[in-house]
Amino acid sequence: MKLSAKAKPTTPAVKMQARIVATIRKIPRGKVSSYGAIARAAGYPGYARQVAQILHRLPGLQWHRVLGAGGEIKLRGDSALEQCLRLQAEGVSFRGRRVKTTGDGMLAVFDGPARGVRCAEAVRDAVEELGVELRAGLHVGECELRGEDVGGLAVHIGARIAGLARPGEILVSRTVRDLVAGSGLQFADRGEQELKGVPERWPLYAVAS
Numbered sequence: 001m002k003l004s005a006k007a008k009p010t011t012p013a014v015k016m017q018a019r020i021v022a023t024i025r026k027i028p029r030g031k032v033s034s035y036g037a038i039a040r041a042a043g044y045p046g047y048a049r050q051v052a053q054i055l056h057r058l059p060g061l062q063w064h065r066v067l068g069a070g071g072e073i074k075l076r077g078d079s080a081l082e083q084c085l086r087l088q089a090e091g092v093s094f095r096g097r098r099v100k101t102t103g104d105g106m107l108a109v110f111d112g113p114a115r116g117v118r119c120a121e122a123v124r125d126a127v128e129e130l131g132v133e134l135r136a137g138l139h140v141g142e143c144e145l146r147g148e149d150v151g152g153l154a155v156h157i158g159a160r161i162a163g164l165a166r167p168g169e170i171l172v173s174r175t176v177r178d179l180v181a182g183s184g185l186q187f188a189d190r191g192e193q194e195l196k197g198v199p200e201r202w203p204l205y206a207v208a209s
Helices: 011-025 035-041 046-058 077-090 113-128 153-164 172-178
Strands: 096-102 107-108 136-138 144-146 149-151 171-175 187-194 200-207
Touching: 035 046, 077 113, 096 113, 096 149, 096 172, 107 113, 107 187, 113 136, 113 171, 113 172, 113 200, 136 153, 144 200, 149 153, 153 171, 153 200, 171 172, 172 200
Parallel strands: 136 171
Antiparallel strands: 096 107, 144 149, 171 200, 187 200
């Protein structure tokens, strides 16, 4: 008697998972990709959500090398912090720099206003899971380099804007709002406000969640 075993047919879902997993495993150390880019490279454009589900479901994948479309960390709480630390250990830069801490605050600079806003959103969402409410203020302008520190009117304006933010709110100047046009970021008008030590009244805008 001759026995033979037939392989089970591969379902579309299994095939998709295998191709997405193979694509994720190709991301080298020190490099990152996005959920959408992985889906497209695997041959499944528009399946970014499925990429996130596979990363959550399967252990052993380089999950920390996968970011949002804008280069932001999409995870929350301790997972977001762990992802950030793992990427920093691999030499990945978020194109921003923490300048210093200021008591219960922090000053950071970025090479583009949209990246600054995205970072503020990621930090706000991450610490929210820990029961902490972040207030952030962003402005664009010339900074004075003072060794590793920065100063000047632009830094002062950013600090004053942050001081007017509500718990969990990210406030920006009109300069920031205008420069990020086309980025997909949305804003709510907060009216004109006085900034202590700064001439005239300033239109401010809150980043819409």
